[in-house]
Structures are given as C-alpha cells and as structure tokens.
Amino acid sequence: MLENTILNELLNKYRENKLAHAYLIETNNLEKALLDLKELIKHLNCENSYASPCTKCNLCNLITLNNLPSLKIIEPDGQTIKKNQIEELKTEFSTIPIYSKFNIYILKNAEKLNSSSANAMLKFVEEPTPGILGFFLTSNKDIMIDTIKSRCELYTLTYPSDSLCTTLNIPPNLYADYLKIIPSYLREVYSNKIINHKKTILNLYPERKDIENIFQIILHLYHNYFLKLINKEYDNTLINIYPLTENLTQISQKLQIITQIITNMSYNISIELILDKFVLEMRGSYE
Numbered sequence: 001m002l003e004n005t006i007l008n009e010l011l012n013k014y015r016e017n018k019l020a021h022a023y024l025i026e027t028n029n030l031e032k033a034l035l036d037l038k039e040l041i042k043h044l045n046c047e048n049s050y051a052s053p054c055t056k057c058n059l060c061n062l063i064t065l066n067n068l069p070s071l072k073i074i075e076p077d078g079q080t081i082k083k084n085q086i087e088e089l090k091t092e093f094s095t096i097p098i099y100s101k102f103n104i105y106i107l108k109n110a111e112k113l114n115s116s117s118a119n120a121m122l123k124f125v126e127e128p129t130p131g132i133l134g135f136f137l138t139s140n141k142d143i144m145i146d147t148i149k150s151r152c153e154l155y156t157l158t159y160p161s162d163s164l165c166t167t168l169n170i171p172p173n174l175y176a177d178y179l180k181i182i183p184s185y186l187r188e189v190y191s192n193k194i195i196n197h198k199k200t201i202l203n204l205y206p207e208r209k210d211i212e213n214i215f216q217i218i219l220h221l222y223h224n225y226f227l228k229l230i231n232k233e234y235d236n237t238l239i240n241i242y243p244l245t246e247n248l249t250q251i252s253q254k255l256q257i258i259t260q261i262i263t264n265m266s267y268n269i270s271i272e273l274i275l276d277k278f279v280l281e282m283r284g285s286y287e
C-alpha cells in the first residue's frame with residue numbers, strides 16, 4: 001500500500017498486470033510528486049516485495065539516492081529538455097535492466113520538451129518496448145504537446161497547499177468562510193452591470209480586518225495563476241475556487257492592482273472608496 005491513493009491505483013494496476021507504458025502526471029507540487037513516484041517505483045521493483053519503508057534491499061536504497069541505472073530522471077537542461085537527453089535515454093534503455101524489473105524514465109517538467117526532443121520522445125512512446133515504463137511529470141498539462149499527451153494515461157496528483165491560512169495568519173474557520181465569498185464577489189467585480197458589489201461583501205464583513213484578509217487571499221489566488229502560467233508550482237486548491245482565464249500580461253496588471261489596493265487599506269482611506277477603486281481598475285485592465 002502507498003500513502004498516495006492515486007499512485008496506489010497504479011500499484012494495483014501493476015498487480016493486475018494492467019500498467020500502461022506511459023503516464024502523464026499533472027501536479028501542483030513536482031517535488032512531492034517525484035518523491036511519491038519514487039515510492040511507487042520501489043514497489044514495482046523491490047525484491048523484498050517492499051515492506052515499507054524498505055531499507056533492506058540495495059535496489060530501494062539506490063532509488064532513494066537516484067543511483068539506480070534503470071531509473072532515469074530527466075530534468076530540463078537549462079530552459080528545455082534537449083534532444084540529446086532523449087537520445088541518451090534511448091541508448092541506455094536499449095538493453096533490458098539487470099537488477100530491476102523495469103526500465104523507468106521520469107521526465108520532470110515534461111512540458112519543457114522542445115520540438116525536436118518531443119519528436120524523439122514521440123517515437124519512443126509510439127512504439128513502446130515491453131519493460132519500459134514512462135512518467136511525464138508536469139505542472140501544467142495544457143501546454144504539453146498533444147501528440148505525447150494523447151499517448152499517455154492521465155493522472156492528477158494534487159497536494160494540499162502549505163496552508164495559506166497559516167502563512168497569512170488567518171484562523172482556519174475564517175479562511176474557509178472567506179473562500180466561500182470570494183468567487184461570487186469576483187464575479188460581481190467582473191460583471192459589467194452597475195451593481196452593489198460593495199454591499200455583498202460589506203454586509204457580510206463590515207470589519208476592515210476581514211476585507212484585508214479577503215484581499216490577501218485574492219492576491220494569492222492571482223499569484224498562483226501567475227505561477228501556473230509561467231509554469232511554476234502553484235496552489236491548485238486556491239485556483240479551483242475561482243478559475244481565471246486571463247493571460248500573463250493581464251494577470252500581472254491585476255497583481256499590481258491588488259497589491260496597490262492592499263497598500264491603500266493600510267492607510268486611512270475609507271474601505272468603500274477602496275472597494276470602488278478595485279472594481280474600476282479591475283474592469284479597466286480588461287480592455
């Protein structure tokens with residue numbers, strides 16, 4: 001059994017002999033996903049049928065240390081994963097593994113395959129060799145090349161964020177309540193009708209402190225979208241509360257607006273005025 005329920009599903013498939021040859025795994029935390037994936041790989045290969053955690057066998061230890069020859073973890077070399085990295089992988093995996101059951105590759109930041117490396121990789125996944133298992137690990141499957149995506153089984157590994165309420169020093173129950181109002185508030189902010197958006201939020205939260213907290217969360221929401229767009233690790237849970245569709249420039253503009261609004265709140269400016277300014281500026285940056 002693995003702690004990660006999604007990967008446990010894969011372990012069960014392995015036991016039923018139903019593993020696919022390539023998996024695309026989208027995650028909001030590449031490092032944790034990689035660690036969990038390595039645990040799965042130990043299960044697949046361990047000669048002691050993995051008594052967790054296995055410290056007995058050399059194989060599991062080598063996986064922990066990234067030293068098992070039949071496990072290749074490929075990361076971008078600079079900005080992209082390069083063709084020679086894929087060619088090297090192919091050469092190394094042209095022989096069957098000596099110590100383990102599988103030859104396994106993990107492409108970390110798989111969205112960073114450039115066109116020639118993706119092409120080289122494509123031939124690899126199109127004609128799968130028995131005994132070779134692949135994992136394409138990405139923080140954003142939307143920008144992965146379709147031809148590769150379509151040849152993989154897709155899984156999503158979502159990890160809880162390092163609790164934003166702790167970072168922002170907001171009590172968890174309040175944080176949960178704020179999260180409930182943010183989507184409807186933002187929808188009103190974006191709608192073109194002249195509406196009593198201020199009342200929606202001020203009726204519920206007349207205290208300045210609450211509004212400040214809410215805007216801190218909104219800032220993080222946009223910040224996480226920004227991270228998603230530039231392909232860095234982001235907080236999925238936050239993004240899911242209010243899906244945005246803006247591009248990088250628009251998100252950057254809005255981050256500036258929100259940061260300014262939060263600064264204004266620390267001055268002695270009426271909260272109603274600040275909320276008005278927020279709506280006007282958010283709509284303005286839409287054009």
Ligand SMILES: [Zn+2]
Pocket residue numbers: 042046047048050051054055056057058059060061
């Ligand atoms: Zn072991």
